[in-house]
Amino acid sequence: MAVQDAHGLAVAARLGVDRIELCSALPLGGITPSLGFVEAAVGTAGMPPVHVLVRPRPGGFDYAPGEVTTIVSDVRHVLSAGAAGVVVGGVRDGRVDAELVGRVVAAAGGAEVTFHRAFDTVADPGAGLDELVALGVRRILTSAGAANVADALPALEALVDAAAGRLEIMAGGGVRPGVVDKIVRTGVAAVHASAKQIVPDPVSVSLGTAAPAGGSGRETTDEDEAARILTAVRAG
Template sequence: MAAPRNSDKFTLEICANSVASAIAAEKGGAHRIELCANLTEGGTTPSYGQIKWCVENLQVEVWPLIRPRGGDFLYSDAEFETILEDISFCKKMGCHGIVTGLLNTDGSIDEERCAKIIEAASPMPVAFHRAFDMSNDLIKSLETLIDLGFVRVLTSGGKENAFVGANELAKLVLQAKERIEIMPGAGVNTGNITEIAKITGAKSFHTTAKSVVASKMQFRNEASKMGSENADEFSYEETDVAKVMELSRLLKGL
């Protein structure tokens, strides 16, 4: 497994929703991928096959998202058991790290279960995802994540996207004092990544860099639906190499 690229001043993480997206992320110059499935639900755990293929075939860092379903971040005992099992698999496969997040009913960080996750994953590092933005107190939650031993937190500053939350993100970067990495995410794109970087002072950024890809199917049964009633069965979203390259270029220019 190749060592991560540490020569760049900034780190670009691509949220890759498939093997094809992961390949595109690497080709475009990303430093790391958060491998996931079901972007329409905010991302869920990818398949074991996808994780294995990416670890064995890519040079870029592979950090699978460990999230058993969409919706909130309050999990049953059975769901938590699956989280631990998924983490065990990622550890065996040699993933660079994993990304997860759990909350209590009152919106606080689930410290007990998060501590168990950190222990189960060790020595593999663990990042906390945007469950952080749904917590009841960002300042307190950040200190909790630092105490628990998370290495990074993906956040929009508690706002709808990272651009809107840029000022809040800047405050979190100052609070972190390099004890944990603050990574802006949600709505980061080629049109705003430079400004977000300048406002926040962050050094790591997260985005899907995706585009809609038209199906190459020639035969099309328009009467049947695999997804929701309004779903387009003959297109899908995939990370765009050109967008990743442009994001990389913009960060290198700062």
């Protein structure tokens, strides 16, 4: 379950989800959360293992050398703060950025590394999967290249078959309660969802191009939606 605020942390603890991906700014696809938020998550009673998204900026996944340095540094910091794992991704010229991933795996020092939906931009998913296995990545979060994973179930099942237990395939992207049973039947090891809702929280002044005055609100976790997804996963 993706979590971006204190309300989401409380929901995750109450529902007893298996794992959370901690992040900030989900409407932008998620970026690295603050170290204070990581510490709050790790210190919350009943919290499942905390995996932290390490993504220094929105946009694509071809990172400049300075950005790679920041990613590796953030990996060390969040793991030192108590995170159980990190979620990263890098793609260069349509292929997995093996140098970046290798440095992250080394910095993780045995903690779990998940390659996020940057995988859905890789030109040859089969080759990318094999490369991530060789690099020591624990799991891949993927929608099998579609905007919504439920629209790419045959491709998702093919990835599960290609992985052959060498790493986990975790399905994500547009996950809703009504499609979970179909997703689970592909054989994926896990299902990832953000279960978001919009809460009204207008601001009287413009704070930026993506935050105009009087905006429609902000995203947070929808506990009922999250509970339905969790029930559907466990029933499958």
